[in-house]
Each structure stands twice: as C-alpha cells, then as structure tokens.
Amino acid sequence: MVNSVPASLKPFNTFGVEATCDELISFNDEQSIQNWLKAEKPALDSLFILGGGSNLLLLGHSPLTFLQANIKGIEYCEQKSDNDVLVTAGAGVNWHQLVLDSLDQGYSGLENLSLIPGNVGAAPIQNIGAYGVELQDLFVSLRAIELATGKLKEFAGEDCQFGYRDSIFKKELRGRFVITQVTLRLSKKLQPNIEYGPLKQLFNDEPVVTAKQVSNAVIAIRQSKLPDPAQLGNAGSFFKNPVVTEEQYQTLLDAFPELVAYPVGSGHYKIAAGWLIEKAGLKGYREGEAGVHEKQALVLVNYGHASGQDILQVAKQVRDKVLELFGIKLEPEVWIIGEQQIFSS
Ligand SMILES: Cc1cc2nc3c(=O)[nH]c(=O)nc-3n(C[C@H](O)[C@H](O)[C@H](O)COP(=O)(O)OP(=O)(O)OC[C@H]3O[C@@H](n4cnc5c(N)ncnc54)[C@H](O)[C@@H]3O)c2cc1C
Numbered sequence: 335m336v337n338s339v340p341a342s343l344k345p346f347n348t349f350g351v352e353a354t355c356d357e358l359i360s361f362n363d364e365q366s367i368q369n370w371l372k373a374e375k376p377a378l379d380s381l382f383i384l385g386g387g388s389n390l391l392l393l394g395h396s397p398l399t400f401l402q403a404n405i406k407g408i409e410y411c412e413q414k415s416d417n418d419v420l421v422t423a424g425a426g427v428n429w430h431q432l433v434l435d436s437l438d439q440g441y442s443g444l445e446n447l448s449l450i451p452g453n454v455g456a457a458p459i460q461n462i463g464a465y466g467v468e469l470q471d472l473f474v475s476l477r478a479i480e481l482a483t484g485k486l487k488e489f490a491g492e493d494c495q496f497g498y499r500d501s502i503f504k505k506e507l508r509g510r511f512v513i514t515q516v517t518l519r520l521s522k523k524l525q526p527n528i529e530y531g532p533l534k535q536l537f538n539d540e541p542v543v544t545a546k547q548v549s550n551a552v553i554a555i556r557q558s559k560l561p562d563p564a565q566l567g568n569a570g571s572f573f574k575n576p577v578v579t580e581e582q583y584q585t586l587l588d589a590f591p592e593l594v595a596y597p598v599g600s601g602h603y604k605i606a607a608g609w610l611i612e613k614a615g616l617k618g619y620r621e622g623e624a625g626v627h628e629k630q631a632l633v634l635v636n637y638g639h640a641s642g643q644d645i646l647q648v649a650k651q652v653r654d655k656v657l658e659l660f661g662i663k664l665e666p667e668v669w670i671i672g673e674q675q676i677f678s679s
Contacts, residue, residue, distance in 0.1 A: 335370065336360045341400065346387040348451060350567030351642045353392035358384070360402040362426075364479060364486065364514050367403065371484040378481055382671065383512050385456035386428065389569055391649075393642040393672035402426070403455050403512050408435055412522075420474060422517040425455025429462070433549065436520055442545035443472050443520035446527055448552045451563065451570070455513040459503045460667065461496040465552055466530035470496035472518040478511035487511070498604070499574050499667055561627055567636030568627065572649060573607045573664040586660065607656075607664055608632035614655045624648045646670065 341358035344350065361367045376399060384390075384400045405424035412419050419441050423432050429452050433444040446467035456462075458476055461469050473491050480487060495502040503511065526542040528534055532555050533548070542548060561568050578586070578595075583603040587593050590613065594606040611617065611631035618628035623640035625648060627633040634645055634652075653664050 335362070335366050343384075343387070343392055343396075343400070346384060346400075347390050347392050347569075348386075348388040348563035348567060349391060349569055349636050349640075349642070349645060350563070351392055351636060351640060351645065353394060353396070353642060355382070355396040355398050355400045357399040358402065359399065360404045362404055362406075364405070364477075367401070367479050367512060367514070368484045368486075371479070371481060376481075378509060381481060381509065383455075383509070385425075385453040386451060388451035388563065389456065389460065389668050391569065391642055391645055391666075391668050391670045393646065393670065396671050398671075401512060403514050405455075405514055408432060410436075410439060410441070410520075417522050419520045419522060420517055421520055422515055423454045425453060425512075425514050425516070427454045428452075429454055429457055437546050437549055441520040441522060442524045442526075442548075443518065445545040445549040446530075446533075446552055448549040449556045454516050458494055458496075458501055458513060458516060460499045461494075461501050463499070464556075465533055466527050468496070468498075469518075470494075472520065474517040474519050476513050476516045478513045480511055482510065486514075498577065498598070559630055561630070561633060561635060566627075567638075567640070568633050569668045571607070571632045571667050572634040573611075573632060573652070574667045575604045575607045576610075576662050576664060577602050577604050578662070579603075605662065610656050610660055610662065610664070611652055614652075614659050616652055616655060619648070619651070621648055621651070626652065642672075 337359050341355055343353040343355055347353060380399055382398045382400050384402045404426035406426050407424045408427060409422045410419055421436055429450050432454055433448050436444050446465040450462050450464060457469050470491060476489050478487055524545050526548055528537045528542060528548060533551060536551050577598060580601045583595060594609040595603045598604045608631040616626050617631040619626045622644060623637045624644040625635055627635050634648055636645060657663050
C-alpha cells in the first residue's frame with residue numbers, strides 16, 4: 335500500500351491539468367483494500383476510485399481520498415470443450431497491455447479495442463467500446479469489493495446492466511464498489527469483426543488472417559485520428575453520442591439532410607456528436623489554453639497550461655451552442671470531478 339498526503343494528480347489525468355486531492359492510496363491486492371476499509375471505515379462520499387485517469391476532468395483540489403486498485407496479473411484458462419479461452423486480469427493492468435498480451439498468446443477477441451487508454455478495472459464502468467466491439471461482447475464476470483462492507487462480490491454480465499458507455503456502476507452502484515479483477519472470453523480461432531466503417535474500407539480486398547492485423551489497423555486508424563494524450567492533453571471523446579427517437583431523428587434530418595446518424599434498434603438513432611459540434615462551427619474553437627481539437631470535434635484538448643475549469647468552460651460553450659442549434663443536450667462521457675451537476679441540471 336502506497337499512501338500520499340496530499341497528492342498531486344497531474345500524473346494521473348490524461349488532460350494533464352494541475353489537480354490535487356486530500357489523499358491518494360494505491361493498493362496492490364484485495365486483502366489490503368479490505369484491511370484498510372475495516373480500519374478506516376471511511377464515509378462513502380469521501381472516496382473516489384481512480385484508474386488511469388483517462389476519462390476524468392479534475393477541477394483543482396478534490397477534498398477526497400482517491401483509491402487506486404493497482405492489482406496486476408494476467409491469467410489465461412483454456413476451456414477444454416471448445417474454442418474458448420478465459421482471461422482474468424487485475425484491475426491495475428493497463429488495458430492496451432492486456433490486448434497486446436492476449437494477441438501475443440495467439441488469442442483473438444480484444445483486437446478492435448486496441449489502444450484504448452486506461453486500466454482493466456475501469457473498462458466495465460462505461461463498457462468501453464470501439465470499432466464495432468464493446469466490452470460486454472467478451473465479458474464473463476468481475477470481482478469487486480463493496481466499499482461500505484469490505485465484502486467481495488462477483489458480478490456476471492447481466493448484473494452489470496451494460497449499455498452504450500454505461501453500466502450499473504454509473505447508476506445505482508456508482509462509487510459503491512472497487513473492481514479488483516475482470517474475466518473475459520477470448521477465442522483460439524479468429525472471428526474478425528471488420529464491418530465498422532474505416533476497418534471495412536481498409537480490409538476491402540485483403541483477407542484478414544490474424545487478430546494482430548486487425549489490431550495494427552485499429553492502432554493506425556486511432557493514431558491518425560486521435561491526439562496522443564502524451565503530446566496533447568485530452569480524455570478521448572468528451573461527450574457521448576446522443577441517442578434520439580425516430581421522430582426527433584426525422585425532424586433533424588429534414589433540417590440537416592447531411593446529418594450523420596446510425597440506427598441503434600427499437601426505433602432509436604445515435605447521432606454523431608462530433609458532427610453536431612463541427613456543424614455548430616466549433617471544431618478547432620479555442621479559448622486560451624483549452625479548446626476543441628482541430629481534427630476531431632468530439633475531443634477537448636489542453637494546449638499545455640489549461641486548468642480543469644478552462645476545459646470545463648469550453649465544454650459548457652459546446653453544450654450550449656449544440657443545444658441552441660439542434661435542441662440536443664450533450665451529456666459528458668468523461669467524469670467531471672467537482673461539478674458533475676452542471677451537466678445534469
Ligand atoms: C485518447 C483517448 C481515447 C479514448 N478512446 C476510447 C474509446 O475508443 N472507447 C472508450 O470506451 N473509451 C475511450 N477513452 C476513454 C477511457 O480510455 C476509458 O473510459 C477507460 O476505460 C478509462 O480508464 P481509466 O483507468 O483511465 O479510468 P479513470 O479515468 O481513472 O476512471 C474512469 C471511471 O472509472 C472508475 N474506476 C476506475 N477504476 C475503477 C475500479 N478499479 N473500480 C471501480 N471504478 C473504477 C472511476 O471512478 C471513474 O468513474 C479514451 C480516452 C482517451 C484519453
């Protein structure tokens with residue numbers, strides 16, 4: 335267990351903003367989390383669980399204790415009866431390292447989710463997804479410790495209530511459990527999933543032979559589209575793509591025939607939030623050190639010395655302009671620590 339009081343969070347957020355918290359405690363195993371909870375009996379609202387900080391906007395000082403489940407280890411278990419392999423990884427394993435490790439072992443399943451920043455423990459929180467695959471497609475179970483009781487609990491897929499960038503851990507169980515390990519189902523045989531736009535184009539004439547090929551393609555596409563947080567602070571997509579009813583979709587389509595949207599079943603459509611922001615004229619918009627990325631309108635960036643508040647200010651501008659023009663209220667995908675309510679009001 336490593337304890338820092340008070341702690342700088344600058345190295346722990348991919349926006350790269352200056353931020354602090356009262357205390358940061360990093361645990362290496364489940365037992366030490368349980369021991370600490372038993373000894374300290376902390377109030378739940380005094381805690382925040384930190385992963386790799388790639389989906390957070392921190393606003394200055396948080397008067398909270400940040401807990402990190404820095405549990406390592408990756409284990410594979412081949413299933414005798416069929417093609418399946420189960421992989422169990424500790425919450426503190428870097429997600430992309432897990433993807434690469436599984437590919438090196440010759441297993442497929444995670445290739446479309448290559449290069450997503452962050453740790454394994456955070457992956458179920460928003461059901462990470464990219465290029466036509468979501469965590470829930472591979473998910474078997476997770477283990478988590480209930481902060482109020484210190485008890486270990488196992489969650490199967492149906493318990494997690496996965497949805498688009500959503501799970502029970504963002505709703506009823508928000509801030510109540512620290513995830514310690516995740517188990518996923520991989521495959522010994524490649525079942526390529528290359529139907530998603532840019533991947534389809536790339537593999538148009540070429541047969542896909544290995545999962546590594548798909549992974550390399552995903553990495554190349556991501557690197558060409560998304561700013562690297564090590565070069566330009568960001569947290570990936572700042573807003574979720576809004577989902578609207580067929581009626582709302584038709585109204586928007588009548589007004590904007592070039593609207594970018596996808597049917598998502600049961601009469602609903604997902605609208606490309608990046609398109610809305612770009613159409614609102616905000617791609618490349620900049621206020622001092624914070625702004626909207628010039629190539630990818632869904633990504634807000636720190637040009638070097640922005641504070642969390644500077645980035646929040648740009649986010650508010652984007653939200654207000656999109657609401658005014660399209661009547662759609664964008665919801666943040668990132669966790670805003672300190673001022674979440676401004677987006678839900
Ligand atoms: C350049 C870039 C590209 C991105 N691309 C994608 C993408 O394609 N698809 C996608 O889905 N996301 C994407 N993201 C967002 C981000 O990578 C994911 O949300 C990731 O899962 C966050 O992991 P983290 O460890 O950094 O979590 P953090 O940002 O530290 O935390 C995120 C949330 O998870 C909670 N949490 C973290 N660890 C635990 C734990 N062990 N137990 C319980 N709760 C926990 C935190 O409390 C917080 O609510 C991108 C981000 C960046 C910077």
